[in-house]
Amino acid sequence: MRDDSSANKKSHMPENSLMFEKVVPVLLILLGALTIALILFAAAVLLGVLHL
Amino acid sequence: MSVIEILPFISTVIMLIFTVDVFKRYLVRRAPHFLFWGIGLAMFGLGSFAEAYLALSWSRAVLVIWFLFGAILNPAWIGMGTLYLLVRKRWVHVVSGILILASLVSTVLMLSASINDNGFHLGTPISQQYQAIISTASLNLLLIPTILFGTTGLILLVGGALYSAFLFWRKRVLPNRVIGNVLIAAGALSVGSASELTHLGYGQLLYVGELVAAVLMYIGFRFAAQPQPDEAPQAVVAAAAD
Numbered sequence: 001m002r003d004d005s006s007a008n009k010k011s012h013m014p015e016n017s018l019m020f021e022k023v024v025p026v027l028l029i030l031l032g033a034l035t036i037a038l039i040l041f042a043a044a045v046l047l048g049v050l051h052l
Numbered sequence: 053m054s055v056i057e058i059l060p061f062i063s064t065v066i067m068l069i070f071t072v073d074v075f076k077r078y079l080v081r082r083a084p085h086f087l088f089w090g091i092g093l094a095m096f097g098l099g100s101f102a103e104a105y106l107a108l109s110w111s112r113a114v115l116v117i118w119f120l121f122g123a124i125l126n127p128a129w130i131g132m133g134t135l136y137l138l139v140r141k142r143w144v145h146v147v148s149g150i151l152i153l154a155s156l157v158s159t160v161l162m163l164s165a166s167i168n169d170n171g172f173h174l175g176t177p178i179s180q181q182y183q184a185i186i187s188t189a190s191l192n193l194l195l196i197p198t199i200l201f202g203t204t205g206l207i208l209l210v211g212g213a214l215y216s217a218f219l220f221w222r223k224r225v226l227p228n229r230v231i232g233n234v235l236i237a238a239g240a241l242s243v244g245s246a247s248e249l250t251h252l253g254y255g256q257l258l259y260v261g262e263l264v265a266a267v268l269m270y271i272g273f274r275f276a277a278q279p280q281p282d283e284a285p286q287a288v289v290a291a292a293a294d
Contacts (some may be wrong), residue, residue: 011225011226011229012225012227013224013225020221020224020227020230022262024217024230024231024234025221027238028214028217028218028221030242031210031214031234031237031238032200032214032240035207035237036207036244037097038203038206038244038248039203039206042199042202042203042206042248045195045199045204045251046196046199
């Protein structure tokens with residue numbers, strides 16, 4: 001017999017978790033900002049604004 | 053051989069395991085995103101293998117493999133896999149056709165590049181000396197596909213991973229896929245940043261960036277592919293895809 005409450009816990013985020021409440025959103029923002037910075041850098045090189 | 057030149061050997065082994073894992077999933081599910089991921093990861097692995105080879109000996113063909121697969125093509129092919137996963141529309145096939153054509157054009161450009169064999173010095177990582185081996189005119193020509201493929205791949209792979217992580221995080225479900233996608237995005241950004249720094253003359257960071265990328269992306273992929281306890285067996289295989 002399957003333990004539904006245990007299964008449900010594992011497929012949902014734990015409540016009051018520092019990892020999911022704080023760390024993950026900060027990482028998403030930081031990684032998103034780095035992605036945009038790299039895209040802007042590449043665009044600057046392609047457009048000739050920045051010379052390698 | 054310097055310590056830094058040992059890193060591509062480790063990256064090659066990790067990428068080989070990663071690629072085999074992805075192709076195995078393709079053989080089970082026959083989903084195009086696994087095929088494109090597998091091809092892109094194999095290209096990444098070939099690039100690492102070329103770096104390892106060039107740490108031991110010179111070969112013009114291996115240099116071509118390194119630049120073509122390791123520097124130009126692999127990000128866009130991995131990103132194409134992510135596009136196939138996230139968008140189930142017919143126009144995606146058109147995009148993949150454009151990718152294949154652009155890859156062929158890049159291959160021709162790479163094969164016609166002017167290469168100075170005497171510029172190679174054993175004991176220096178290829179990422180720190182390729183500008184002395186490939187002519188400036190050829191590098192300028194190859195810079196366009198390198199940036200276009202790299203940026204497209206970055207947008208698709210990192211953007212797709214962050215978008216997926218955000219969706220699961222917002223719905224408060226599947227924490228393994230949140231973590232997995234964050235790791236994949238971080239890994240892809242690691243090698244993306246290292247590549248751009250290499251263009252700026254900091255080639256010594258490329259091997260570290262690649263190793264970090266190989267480790268993070270593989271762990272992220274395994275994390276995201278973990279079966280959930282309340283999923284049906286059929287969905288367990290599908291978990292790897294999302």
